[in-house]
Amino acid sequence: MLFTSLEFFAFLPLVMLLFSAMPVTQRWAVLLLASYLFYGIWQPFNLVYLGAVTLVVYGCGWALERAPRPAIRKALLGTGLVALLGSLVAFKFYDFIAGELERSFASTFPIVLPKLGVSTPVGYSFYAFSASSYLIDVYARRLSGSHHPGHIAIYVAYFPKIFAGPIERATAFLPQMVAGLRGDPGRAIWGLQLIGWGLFKKVVIADNLAPLVDRNFGIVAFASPIELLISVYFFAFQIYCDFSGYTDIAIGISLLFGIQLMENFRRPYLSRSTAEFWGERWHISLGRWFRDYLYIPLGGSRSGLLRRYLNIMLVFVVSGLWHAGLGYGVGWTFLIWGALNGAYQWAGLATRGLWERLGGLLPALRQSAALALVRILLTFHLIAISWIFFRAKSVSDALTVVRKIGTNLLEIPSLLVQYPFTAEHGMGFGLIVLLLAVEALDERRPLVQRLAAAPAVLRWGSYYLVIFGLLILGRWQAKEFIYMQF
Amino acid sequence: MTRQGRTAIAFIGIGLLIYAGVYLVAERLVYRNGHSNPFFKIATTEVKAFDWVILGASHAMPLDFADFNGQMQSETGLKIINLASPGTGPLYNRFVLEAFLRGHTAKNVLYVADSFAFYSRTWNEDRFGDAKLLRATPCDPATAWLLLQYSRREGIDWRAVADYVTGFSKINNRERFQKDVWEGELQFDRVYRPSAAAVKSRIAYLFSDSGREAALARYMTEFAKLLELAERRNVRVVVIKMPTPGQFRALLPNEAAFYEAMTAAVANRGIGFNNFSAELDEPHFYFDTDHLNRVGVTELFARHLKAILMAPVN
DSSP: OOTTSHHHHHHHHHHHHHHHHSOGGGHHHHHHHHHHHHHHTTOTTHHHHHHHHHHHHHHHHHHHHHOOSHHHHHHHHHHHHIIIIIHHHHHHHHHHHHHHHHHHHTTTSOOOOOOOOOOOOTTHHHHHHHHHHHHHHHHTTSSOSOOOHHHHHHHHHOHHHHTTOOOOOHHHHHHHHHHOOOOOHHHHHHHHHHHHHHHIIIIIIIHHHHHHHHHHHHTTTTSOHHHHHHHHHHHHHHHHHHHHHHHHHHHHHHHHTTOOOOOOOSOGGGOSSHHHIIIIISSHHHHHHHIIIIITTTTTTSSOHHHHHHHHHHHHHHHHHHHTTSTTOSSHHHHHHHHHHHHHHHHHHHHHHHHHHHHHHOHHHHHOHHHHHHHHHHHHHHHHHHHHHHHSSSHHHHHHHHHHHHHTGGGHHHHHHHSOOOHHHHHHHHHHHHHHHHHHHHHHSOHHHHHHHSOHHHHHHHHHHHHHHHHHHOOTTSOOOGGGGO | OOHHHHHHHHHHHHHHHHHHHHHHHHHHHHHHHOOSOHHHHHHHOOOOEEEEEEEESGGGGGGGSTTHHHHHHHHHTOOEEEOOOTTOOHHHHHHHHHHHHHHOEEEEEEEEOOGGGGSOGGGTGGGGGOHHHHTTSOOOHHHHHHHHHHHHHHOOOHHHHHHHHHTHHHHTOTTTTSOOOOGGGGGTTOOOOOOHHHHHHHHHHHTOOSOHHHHHHHHHHHHHHHHHHHHHTTOEEEEEEOOOOHHHHHHOTTHHHHHHHHHHHHHTTTOEEEEOTTTOOSGGGBSSSSOBOHHHHHHHIIIIIHHHHHSOOO
16 A cells, blocks of 8 residues: 555544554554555565564564573574575575576576566565564664564554665664553644655655656667756655655654654755765665664774775665665666765765865865855765666666766756756756755754744645645656665 | 634635635636547537537547548538547446436437457546546536446446546646647647557557456447437437558457457447448558548548438438
8 A cells, every 4th residue: 555545545544543442552453453454455465474574573582582592592693684684685686696697607508597586575675674673682682572472563564664664673663662652632743744745755746756757767878968967866856755755754654653763864965975965864764774783793983994994885785785676676786876875985984084184274164155065066966976876777778877968068058058948847846946945944943843833824824835735736646655666 | 622623623624715726726727728528528519419429439539630520510511529538438438428418419429439448447447537537527516426326336436436526637637737639639630650569569558458358248238338328318329440550450359259249239229330440541541550640531531421420310
């Protein structure tokens, strides 16, 4: 079931009604049932995968809690992680690797390898990661492994986050189940604001940018440099609005049930460096997962400079692989995308000292708004270049886009003047400007606070603008969320 | 009532008022930009009694492209209204005819039959929910009631009814400022350059579903209901099949079964079935893979249609 479907708009109030009719301590059961319905209605067989993950995580967690010897505990953790992450790798890559091997040996030693023939169950990348974090936290004794099985089940299956996160930590989620779920009007209003804005980002901004992006990335060989350039910019905002729209809705729905999910996006295109982008603003829950469960265990930044560089690259390459299988297929492009972002971190790390010295010499420059703007623009463009590899159908398509734009950079101003812009372009740029204006306001002071302090006319006016923006400009028959297609 | 309750009611009330305003603007735009939608034609025609109503899918539409319907009317002296709609099968055609006969009369129906429209629910039940059709259909309580009945009787998705009643597709219309012209009409004077790939992809698009035998039986029943409706209202029906290029015809699947079923359906009622499929083979009669252009319809009219339209009612 999609957040943007009519069925969901009937489903949610029904769940809320049932939820409020239940005693506080048993409300998780309503959410669990609703989650299975929400997930199973998409494809009932997926419930088998969800059930298997729940059993693995509960069983291993239970055993970890009781196992006294470190070796047994290690083995239990290893078993759980192999089951969860191994299956994820198999779902994502087995058929791809088998196909690549067959292709490589086709001329010399033709082979036919057996194929799984199944795609990754929807949302699996997200709930397998959530489940893994639970096991690691129990192993590290940050969390007790003797939680109620129902609570573990709802942690894995909780419907607002099952398709595209946030990759919530059990350390934050489970105590809320134990304490009992209570909705309150203040949180509900905040939740509704987030749902409205999330829907706006998805169906108005992302889905109105998508057709143009799809058209040009579909035929990069025939698209002009200007068309490709516009598509690259549009895609940067499409993917942001699509994904952050989903998580805004997820967080908003959770607030209606009195559940607080973690923040997943913090105005990423206002980042002043790629390190800030990945570390603090974009897909925060995944970034923290990689930091806590991969980067730090590998030694992080405390094990020498060379090792630190290697660790950074490894994290980004693995992150690239994690993103493979998204709506744009499984391919080498994701590896390059990850490596490119890793290289950005290397460059940032290598030049950090230089910038700090320069900032020390010219403190006025460090404080200047112009420099901040330049840094924001530079960061945005670096990220946008990496998105080309994320979006393109193949490495050769991505290189074609880079080459076409790169070799025509000097002619871009004159090409722009001649380009026959349409109303579709105008609307796309207008929506991006609106988004950036809202985000810039939010950056200075949270919009939630601004709205709460604003006179009713302004507050209600902005609500009606969002609601009627959704009705008038939304593309409701459009696509599912990009990150759901994992 | 609590303060929160009053606030919620005020918020919803103001929202409904704005919605009503937006709805009215959207409805005005439907009338301003309306052109080829059958319900728009029904709502805006000043004529109450017609000699001929033309029904069918897109192959019937060129008979109303540009000024061709006016040309046919002036040459025959008859009142003709073309209520064909792209990609619509007998179920949708019956719905249109039923809506038309509520406020108008007709002596004859010229039904332009297309086999693809009898082979899938895509061209029947699902068409009722198509935003492109809904957004150009003017608001009319009687049409809403009829649509509700079709939803209950014929299994039309309830969302189509909800969409029509709330005017959602009109409010949400991305082409709200453009004239409602089917893209084919803009190519009416074009001449088609044959392309095997284009024909293949067109056939694949029209005949995408499997389980065609069961579908044919189902939609022949719907067609029989359309004939019964016409019979009850003393409307004579003539069925024709429009010409299509040989390259297109050769790829049509299950055509013999369709022809057999259609012949049987009309023969029982003494209805004429004129198969003009092979009448105009040359590409210069078409603007695309299978639709007649101006030269094509002019030729067909001169060769056959004029005689059919002017034939005296028995």
